[in-house]
Amino acid sequence: MKSTHLLYSTLCSLFIALPVYAIPTDTVEAADEQDQEMDFPDEPYYPPEEEEDDKILPLSERMGYNDGFFIRNADNTFSLFFNGLLQARYIYSHAPEVPAGETTDYYRFELRRTDLYFSGHFLDESWTYVLGTEAGPDGVFAVDDVYIAKAFTEGTWGQVGQFSTPFLRETLISSTRQLTVERSLVSKFFSTNNSTGVLFGTEDDEWKWEAAFTNGYFAHDEYVDETDENEDVVDHDFQNGQSYSAITRLEFKPFGEWEEFRGFNSFGENNVGLLIGVAAAYQRDNDNADIEEASGTVDITLQGSGWSTFAMGAFTQDLQNDDSASYGAQIQGGLFVDEDLDTVELFSRYEWGQSNTHVDFIEPDNEDLSIVTAGFNYYIYPRHLKLSTDFGYSFTAIGENWANTTDGWRTSTESGEWVARSQLQLVI
Amino acid sequence: MKPIIPPAEGETLLPADEYYGYDNGFFIHTADNFFSLEINGMTQARYDYSVIKEQPDDYGFQLRRTNLFFSGHVIDDSWKYVVGAQAGPDGTFAVLDAYIVKIFSENSLAQLGQFPTPFLRAYAISVTRQLAVEDSLVAKYFSTRDITGASYLYEQDWFKWQAAVANGYFTPSYDQNQDVIDQEFQNGQSYAVMSRLELKPFGTWKEFRDYNSPYGNEKGLLLGMGIAYQDDQSLLGTQDISGTVDLTFQGSGWSTFAMSAINTDYTNHETTYGAQAQGGVFVDEDQNTVELFSRYEWGQGQQDQDLSLLTSGFNYYIDPRHLKFTADFGYAFSSMGASWADETDGWFETDEKGQWVVRTQLQLVV
Numbered sequence: 001m002k003s004t005h006l007l008y009s010t011l012c013s014l015f016i017a018l019p020v021y022a023i024p025t026d027t028v029e030a031a032d033e034q035d036q037e038m039d040f041p042d043e044p045y046y047p048p049e050e051e052e053d054d055k056i057l058p059l060s061e062r063m064g065y066n067d068g069f070f071i072r073n074a075d076n077t078f079s080l081f082f083n084g085l086l087q088a089r090y091i092y093s094h095a096p097e098v099p100a101g102e103t104t105d106y107y108r109f110e111l112r113r114t115d116l117y118f119s120g121h122f123l124d125e126s127w128t129y130v131l132g133t134e135a136g137p138d139g140v141f142a143v144d145d146v147y148i149a150k151a152f153t154e155g156t157w158g159q160v161g162q163f164s165t166p167f168l169r170e171t172l173i174s175s176t177r178q179l180t181v182e183r184s185l186v187s188k189f190f191s192t193n194n195s196t197g198v199l200f201g202t203e204d205d206e207w208k209w210e211a212a213f214t215n216g217y218f219a220h221d222e223y224v225d226e227t228d229e230n231e232d233v234v235d236h237d238f239q240n241g242q243s244y245s246a247i248t249r250l251e252f253k254p255f256g257e258w259e260e261f262r263g264f265n266s267f268g269e270n271n272v273g274l275l276i277g278v279a280a281a282y283q284r285d286n287d288n289a290d291i292e293e294a295s296g297t298v299d300i301t302l303q304g305s306g307w308s309t310f311a312m313g314a315f316t317q318d319l320q321n322d323d324s325a326s327y328g329a330q331i332q333g334g335l336f337v338d339e340d341l342d343t344v345e346l347f348s349r350y351e352w353g354q355s356n357t358h359v360d361f362i363e364p365d366n367e368d369l370s371i372v373t374a375g376f377n378y379y380i381y382p383r384h385l386k387l388s389t390d391f392g393y394s395f396t397a398i399g400e401n402w403a404n405t406t407d408g409w410r411t412s413t414e415s416g417e418w419v420a421r422s423q424l425q426l427v428i
Numbered sequence: 429m430k431p432i433i434p435p436a437e438g439e440t441l442l443p444a445d446e447y448y449g450y451d452n453g454f455f456i457h458t459a460d461n462f463f464s465l466e467i468n469g470m471t472q473a474r475y476d477y478s479v480i481k482e483q484p485d486d487y488g489f490q491l492r493r494t495n496l497f498f499s500g501h502v503i504d505d506s507w508k509y510v511v512g513a514q515a516g517p518d519g520t521f522a523v524l525d526a527y528i529v530k531i532f533s534e535n536s537l538a539q540l541g542q543f544p545t546p547f548l549r550a551y552a553i554s555v556t557r558q559l560a561v562e563d564s565l566v567a568k569y570f571s572t573r574d575i576t577g578a579s580y581l582y583e584q585d586w587f588k589w590q591a592a593v594a595n596g597y598f599t600p601s602y603d604q605n606q607d608v609i610d611q612e613f614q615n616g617q618s619y620a621v622m623s624r625l626e627l628k629p630f631g632t633w634k635e636f637r638d639y640n641s642p643y644g645n646e647k648g649l650l651l652g653m654g655i656a657y658q659d660d661q662s663l664l665g666t667q668d669i670s671g672t673v674d675l676t677f678q679g680s681g682w683s684t685f686a687m688s689a690i691n692t693d694y695t696n697h698e699t700t701y702g703a704q705a706q707g708g709v710f711v712d713e714d715q716n717t718v719e720l721f722s723r724y725e726w727g728q729g730q731q732d733q734d735l736s737l738l739t740s741g742f743n744y745y746i747d748p749r750h751l752k753f754t755a756d757f758g759y760a761f762s763s764m765g766a767s768w769a770d771e772t773d774g775w776f777e778t779d780e781k782g783q784w785v786v787r788t789q790l791q792l793v794v
Contacts, residue, residue, distance in 0.1 A: 061508050063448060067454055067465040082465065084498060084511055085527055088541040088576075103617050103661060108595050109576040111542055114511060114526045116498065139542075141513055141522040381503045424540055426509050428463065428502055 029223060065413040067383075068428070070120070078122050082428075085115035085176060089423040095398075095412035105412060105419040112182075112423065113175060115144065117259060126151040130161075137380040137406055145194065154204045165192040165217055166177045166210035166249035166280045167300045169312060177263030179308070179334050179347045180373055181388045183419040184405045186328035189402060190295060192217040192247055192281050208251040208258070216283045216291075243291075245283035251275045261301060266308035267382065268341025292319040306341035309333045318357070318400030326401070328353035328369070334377075345377040347390075355401040367399030371409075389422040434783040435677030452749075453794070455500075464500035470556055471495070474789040476773070477634035481780035490517040492772075492789070493555060495509075495524065503586045506531040510543075517772060525574060536582045545597060545690075546579060546590035546624035547573040547654040549674045549687060559683070559708050559721045560739050561756045561787040566702035566725045569768060570670060570689040572622055572656050588633070591623040596658045606619070622656035636676060640708060641683035642716035642748070650676040667694040681710040693730075700767065708743075719743040721756075733765025756786040 057076045092107040095384070117132040121401040127150055132145035147161025164172055170187035197214025220381045256273015260266065277299045285291040299312035311331040317323035332349035336342065353369035375390025394409070394417045403411040408419035448456045454468040472492040479485050497512040506581025507530060514524040527541025543553055550567035563571075596618030628636070631648015636643065656670045674687035688703035710716055712718035720742050727735035741756025759773070760783040769777040774785035 010496060020641075059447075060459065063456055066456040069463065069465045071456070082498075084509070086509060086511065086528055088526075088528060105661075106617060106619075107619070109578070110595075111523060111526050111576055114523050116511065117511075135513075135523045141521040141523070297606075380507075384502050385507060424528055426502065428465070428499070428509065 079120035081119045081193045083117040085427045086426045087112040091408040093408040093419040095417040097414035160198045162196045162253040167192040179264040181390045185352045211248040241283035248280040249279035266303035268306045306336040326355040348374040368396045369402045370395040392419045469794045477786045478774045496548040505692045542576045559639040564725045588626040618656035618660035624654035626652045641678035643681040647679040698730045700729045729767035734762045735768045736761040752791045758785045
């Protein structure tokens with residue numbers, strides 16, 4: 001029965017971009033004969049008859065707020081959640097030496113992320129969807145996450161669309177649940193970000209495994225654009241029809257709760273938990289760039305009541321150029337210092353990297369990175385309102401591979417660049 | 429974790445029929461009113477016809493603005509949010525307003541994010557509440573528009589003061605979605621400060637939210653003045669200062685407005701002046717559906733580019749505040765220099781006098 005279920009889900013996925021009524025009738029009928037449990041509608045949906053009172057949700061459960069505004073129909077066959085995010089930030093950075101044409105000081109307000117997310121389920125709770133848009137500092141809304149997911153059993157699922165690829169833990173954690181104002185430069189370099197494709201995942205109490213097959217992902221070296229204002233959004237230019245990637249991640253959680261690992265912040269109510277992750281990614285681009293590369297990462301998260309630690313290492317190897325490999329690592333920790341362990345969190349992070357890439361496809365471009373960042377979070381209301389401030393100092397020059405102007409780190413030719421950032425974040 | 433405190437025993441939750449509904453926007457509240465969401469939308473479908481001497485006529489339909497707004501509060505009424513997206517005629521959605529508001533008292537608040545700047549009265553009034561099909565060219569030139577920064581507002585019954593510090597503000601251009609801030613100008617090397625003071629000897633603040641004063645409104649007078657300064661340390665290296673004064677006087681069924689503004693560019697030693705006067709009158713006392721209006725605007729811009737423009741037309745309110753049909757006719761007694769021209773709204777750069785524009789618009793607000 002499970003294999004039939006999968007077969008049918010695959011058939012549905014093939015037609016996922018078409019309106020429901022465009023699915024060939026004979027295909028639906030054939031599937032219905034094999035699996036009567038699947039009630040896929042081939043006609044307009046009608047609510048249940050009045051006599052099915054036991055299935056009708058009370059009004060208070062049909063709409064309200066539960067980590068997002070929601071609305072459901074009376075028999076819970078459809079739901080819609082609405083979430084939003086605002087990150088309003090001020091950045092001041094100073095670089096002792098900068099390329100010609102730039103100033104040593106850089107400062108501005110910015111709306112780092114403005115997100116509007118719609119999600120929910122349809123037909124039954126095993127079919128879910130996410131439609132997420134995001135505007136970066138450039139103010140233009142673009143698709144962030146858009147996918148349809150199908151839960152096959154309680155612990156296995158598949159999804160198709162555009163989603164966060166299962167590779168780097170720091171990228172998989174929402175930007176709203178980071179420890180510092182912004183993710184590390186190391187994670188931005190090695191991240192596979194979002195990509196369009198399919199994913200399969202399975203999870204139990206201790207293990208979680210995800211594997212994805214997608215178009216090539218937003219890339220490390222050659223495709224890094226330090227001035228890209230909305231880097232969270234997938235770089236569709238890279239999805240050129242001649243590239244593909246395979247990405248997988250395995251997580252082991254000997255103790256702790258999955259829910260408590262959704263963020264880098266461990267409030268006082270959290271239990272002691274340990275999470276170990278390992279991931280690998282491969283991509284091939286057969287167009288003129290002819291890129292082939294492999295990446296890997298390992299990470300460990302150990303946290304408890306009011307404290308959290310995280311360390312990771314990552315590498316990427318350009319398989320077309322033996323001398324083109326990049327390495328990075330980071331370690332960070334956070335500690336709540338107020339009596340209730342839920343309001344004031346101090347943190348610090350150190351990141352290190354060494355990139356050897358072929359930006360110009362001719363000579364390797366070797367760049368080192370060594371940055372320390374420290375600051376605090378003030379939770380006005382946890383999960384909803386947070387003020388974060390941090391200060392970062394670079395012990396090295398910041399090369400083009402690592403620089404990220406949007407987050408304050410500009411290309412510099414001398415060590416000693418520093419960045420101060422303060423951010424008010426609102427999540428609904 | 430700090431809990432979201434549930435209502436005390438015996439404390440009344442919102443009645444069920446107040447959870448959701450429509451009140452100048454679709455809304456949904458939680459029963460304890462800790463969270464709220466309001467959704468608004470707006471579209472302006474327009475047809476323009478421009479006749480420019482020595483040039484081909486220009487005409488066509490356009491969706492001048494398509495807006496989606498989400499707003500509400502989190503945890504308590506003192507923390508509010510606004511996220512508004514707008515698509516101009518080019519059809520691309522971009523952030524228009526996105527800010528967080530903290531209300532300190534019933535008289536004061538602060539906001540952080542991207543919001544309308546406190547300078548020109550014309551820009552503080554929503555595009556849905558203008559008198560003509562579109563704002564004046566003078567207002568567009570001097571406007572500091574929306575900008576990313578922080579502001580503070582203090583208000584009493586008879587005066588209102590707001591000040592902001594922000595990135596450098598938008599400058600005139602032919603951008604198709606000109607309401608939306610020119611992010612490229614926020615280059616990390618510019619800043620601006622601006623402030624606006626309003627005095628209201630009589631009338632109500634709410635009735636000054638628009639230029640339209642239907643029958644039933646009480647008589648009101650509003651005096652305003654604003655000042656703005658920006659400094660761009662980038663390669664542009666511009667420094668300029670702007671000032672404006674305005675007066676709004678309105679009563680039951682009629683409204684008048686006059687303003688003037690000045691901008692001095694220190695770097696290029698150029699000064700631009702502008703002024704406008706306008707009036708509207710409802711002609712059907714019983715129903716408040718038909719409003720006639722007229723506006724004259726004048727300007728003297730860089731490199732002696734003058735502006736002299738007369739616009740007249742009418743509003744037909746199919747449903748006040750929600751559905752409005754507007755038509756106007758504009759005639760330029762002067763040439764149209766690059767500083768003033770606005771192709772999106774039908775005014776093209778030309779050395780010839782006598783350009784005229786006819787515009788009709790159907791506006792829907794939900």
